[in-house]
Each structure stands twice: as structure tokens, then as C-alpha cells.
Amino acid sequence: MNTQTQVVELGYGGNERLMLNMGPQHPSSHGVFRMILTLAGETVVAVDAVIGYLHRCHEKLGETLTYAQYPSIASKTDYVAAMTAELAYVSAVERVGKIEVPKRAQYLRVIAAELQRIASHCLWLGTWCLDMGGAIGGGSTVFLYCMREREMILDRFEELTGARLLYGFHQVGGTRYDVPAGWDTKVRATVDFMEKRIDEYEAMLEGNAFFLVRTQGVGVISRELAQEVGVVGPLIRGSGVNYDVRRAEPYSSYRDFDFRVPVETAGDCYARYRVRMVEFRESIRIIRQALDGLPDGPISSRPGVKSVGQVRVPKGEGYARVEGPRGEVGCYLVSDGGPKPYRLKWRGASFTNLAVLPHIIPGHKVADVVAIMGSVDPVFGEVDR
């Protein structure tokens, strides 16, 4: 034991600082995130963000699993949006191997990805309101409503893949499953229902003065800061930059669909909320168009994979990116011609989005920290990988 007493000099001129450790076990850390806050009274003067509590060697794992095996593990990087994480991996493999994907599979991928976006945004809205409103208060009301709606989409995924959270739906060259009979009618009913519910959320939140004062003007990311830090997804669109991978570099037939990329200029929590609320509706529009135009044909250009090592891609390297619910999810892949990638690198959207926190949190109150944190919508599986 240390026998020397540490002498801490306290300034009694009102300049004492309180170090407050938030996380990694904290009700609103959205996983395992640690923030060491330096407080002057209630105001945060500095924030030290610590990550890495959920590191699972995902990239190394990717090197030990074959192209046929890894897609269902890829879903574990971003477990809230497993469909888009898988899609990023298989797109990278297809790009390196120059593997064609049938039109039907491309449409199915779009439907799955957009349903996933709705489910993920439901979780975001619920947990964000939970952060601001409390588990015993108005926040939990919104949370439970959102979870109820998310459940419907998970039911659709269960009918499609047999799984509710981590799907293994995508595979190199297409999708693993075709839609079951009557599934498209159910999806249509689900999105119709969702649309009504989103109107309800908006009426409930935007007519609520307390919600507005908690979100407007809080956590402003300026356009310059957004571009400098490289935030993606709803964050950069909330800061006035029109950037969406589905538009910037269309993949998986996104060119076929008519949709709008919402952009808000304010850059605060409310702007990010607005962007996501519009994305809900745009996702529903895309799903409807994809269901209407779903072509017939095979669901995979490599049907009947018999062994795990059967998929091989030629030597080379490539990067593929998709627009996940949290922004650009990228996967960089180096192949040496074998059945497994030589090197795999994930670019998680939450990771760069999280990097903006130390820039925007100082100057805010403790209560705003959780509101800003929630508006960033991080998933720590994707941050730490």
C-alpha cells in the first residue's frame, strides 16, 4: 500500500474541477463506452473518451474464416444493423472477385437493408428518448413504442432468415434465402403500419416543448467540423452536407429507386433527429418500390455452395462501402487467391461518428452529454470490432 499521502491542492476560488467517470457501466453508455468528464459545476469542460471494451478481434477473425463462413460473423460487427454489415463484407468480396449478383438478389438486399434501417432507427429513437426522458418517465414510453414497432420488422426477418438479430442472409454472389410465400404482403402491411406510427412519433415529440428545448441548439456540429472529423450518415447530413453512399456511389441497384436524401443545416441534435425521421419514410418508399419491381430469377450467381472453402477470389484487393443506418460502413479486403481473405479491415460508421464527441461536448451540461451521445447513435460492436 502506498504510505505517502497524496496532497491535492484545492482552489477555493471556484475553480475546482470534478472528475466524473461515466461508463463503461452506465445506464446511458449505449454499450460499453467510457467518458471521463471534467466538470466545472454542471458544465463539462473536457471529455476523455475511452473505447475498446468490446474489442473481439473481428478483423483477425475475418482472416481465419472463409468467404462462405464470414458473412454470418460480419453481422456481429454492427449487431443493431446486421444486414448492412453483412452487405458491406459480401460487396467487398464481390468487388475483389468481380462476381456478378443477379438482379433479384440485389433487390432482396435492398429490401433487407432498408428494413434494417427502419429497425435500427427505431432502436435509436427509443434509446435516445430513454436517455433524455428516463427509464421511469416519458422516455420509456417512446422507447416501448419503438421497440413494439421494431419487433414487427424482426418478425419479418425471422420469417425470411429464421433469425431475429444476426441473420447470415447475404452470401457472396447473392442471398442465402429467397422470400417465403406471402412475405411481400406482410412487409407491405408492416411498412404501412410503420408509416402511421412514425406520424405518431412526430406528433408526440415535435409538439412537445420539453423535447424541443432539450434537442434544439444542443451538440451543434458545424459543417466544417463534420467534414474535418469525417463523420458520416445522419450526422453529416444533419450538418448540411449532402452525402449518402446510396447516392454517391450506388450499389446493389440503388440507382433504380426514387428516393430523397434528407439534409438539414442546423447541425444540432434536432437536425439529426429530423434527418432520421425523413429516412424512415424514404426507406419505406424504397421498400415499396423494390417490392413492386422485384424481378424473377436466381437469388445467387453461385448457387449450391457445398463446402465452406468453395468460394475463392483471385489475388487482389478492394474496398466496398454501403450506407448503413449509422452511415458509411466500409470493408477493405486483400485476397491472396485462397479461400480466406489475407487481410480484412472494417471501417465502422460509429467509430468516426464517435470521434466528434470530444469536439462538441465541452461547454454543455451533464444532461446534454447523454442527449448528444444518443443523437450520435453509436453501436459499440462496430466501434471496437
Add this chain to the structure above:
Amino acid sequence: MTSSPVVWQAIEAFVVLNALLVLVAYVTLLERKFAARMQSRIGPYYVGRPHGWLQPIADALKLMLKEDVVPTASDRGVYNLAPIVFLVPCLLIFATIPFAPELGVADLNIGVLFFLAVSSLEIVGLFMGGWGSNNKYALLSAMRAVNQIISYGLPFIFVALVPVLLAGSLQMSAIVAAQQGLWFVAYPGLGQLAFVLFLVAALAAENRVPFDILEAESELVAGFRVEYSGMKFALIQLGEYAHMLGTSFLGALLFLGGWSGPWPAWFGPIAFLLKAVGIFLLVTWVRWSFVRIRVDQILAISWKLLLPASLVLLLATGFVVALRGAGGA
């Protein structure tokens, strides 16, 4: 030897206290059921069918059986005393509330003043708990609590004085008697405004969402009671709900005419209880539909909006009473 008034009052106090504790327990069940309905859930169900009517008792038993953890670094004396210091004022406020004419522990001639004074004492217990826990979250919460209670105590008192002025008495039964014809909430203009202000200030005084910054479990985990467990936690919880219920009774008494109304006298106490529970449910409704606001916003609402409004209201009431006095009697 006949029973002296002191013995009689002690028995009355005992009965009221126990009835109150049961009522508080069942008010928690009511709130949970009500919130469950709002959130399309069922709420407590399995402990005591139908509708989980044994749930509060099961909760109390569970809390009694829990291990009482005292943090090593805490200030033991302050830490252990805090729940009691918090609970006593919350229960004491019921002493002056009459439940019917001649039915109450003590119908003081300064009843409203006593209520307001005692109910603001709970902050001492709150701060002791936050300080004695030696936890940063608890300390932040205690500081917020002091901030908030000082800011909302003033408008709360001013608004509660509106019915006092109208009735011309601080005695609770006299205030009810003054509402025989017309409840103060129906008093044109003045009454509704005062009632709304009273509800807002009461929400803040009770530390409920949207003003529950000192509990704030998403940022301060559980606020000043983060280190409390077992029966000490139960005492704090009990105190909170008793305070909430007490404020609801006060609201029903000051604005909704207490037991008075177009019904036979025996129904009076029941009507009073129903009115109080009605106010409680109104507050619960607000709680389960709003998000929490920030500490600086709470202070801004209090000092920039509620306090001036309640002062103006008090002044207006004064004028009305003076005019009534000049023109009427």
C-alpha cells in the same frame, strides 16, 4: 379515567399514519398500472391475481429482506440518518390535512403554513443523503436538488397563497368551508391559472419528470439515492410517494374544494380521496409523457416564468379580495 385529548390524538395519528402507508403502497401500484396502460403494457400482474394487487406488499417484503449495503467511504452517521430525515417531513405534512370536518390529526389555524414549511424540510434529508454517500453522482444530484427546491419553493408558496387569500384563512378546514359554493379552481380566470401553476410547481417540488433532474437515472444513475439499498432505499421511496400524495391532497384541498361538493356528508372523505388521486394521476400522466429538462432550463422556467407569474397572480388575487371586500360586505 376518560381518555385525554392527547391520547386520542395519538391514536388518530397512528391510524392516519398506517392508513397513509397503505395508501402510499397502493398509489405506487396505481401508478405502475396507469403507466403500463400508457405504454401498452400490462404492468404488475402475477403477484396477487387479478391485476397484481399484492405487488406493493411483495415489493416491501423484498426491500426488507435485501442486504443493507453501506459504502465504506461514506459518512456513516449522515448516510444512515438521511432517509429518516427525508421521510419524517414527508409524513408530517399529513398531520394538518383534515379528511372531513373534524376528521384529522390537527386542524391547525396555520395549517397551510405548516404544510409548506415542513414539506420544504425534506431537502435537508436529500442533501444529507447526497453528501453522506460520498459518491460523485449523488453529490451532483444533491446540488441540483438544493437548486431546484429553492427555485420552486417560492412559486409553490405564492400559488398556494392564492386560495389562502381568497378564503381569508390559513386553516385548512376554513379554506374548504370557503369553497362550499364554488371551488376555487372554478374561480373565473384566477382559479384556473393558479391551479395550473400549482401543478407545475408541485411537479417540480415532487421531483417528477420533467423536473426529476436529481434522480436523472440516465445521467446520474439514481441521483442522491444511488448508494442506498434495502430498507433505507424503501424509506426514501416511501417519503417521495408520501410527499407526492401529500401535495395532491393539498391541491385537492386548496383548489378542488376538499370534501365539499353536491353529495351527502358521508361521501365527503371519499370524494376528497378521489380528487387527490385524480391530481396524482394527472401528475403521473405528465411524468410518463415528457422528457426531462436540463438543470439550467429548469431554473430559467422557475425564475423567469413561474415566479413572476405567481407574484402577479398573488397581486391580482389581492386586488380581487380587496374589491370584493369593498363592494360586497
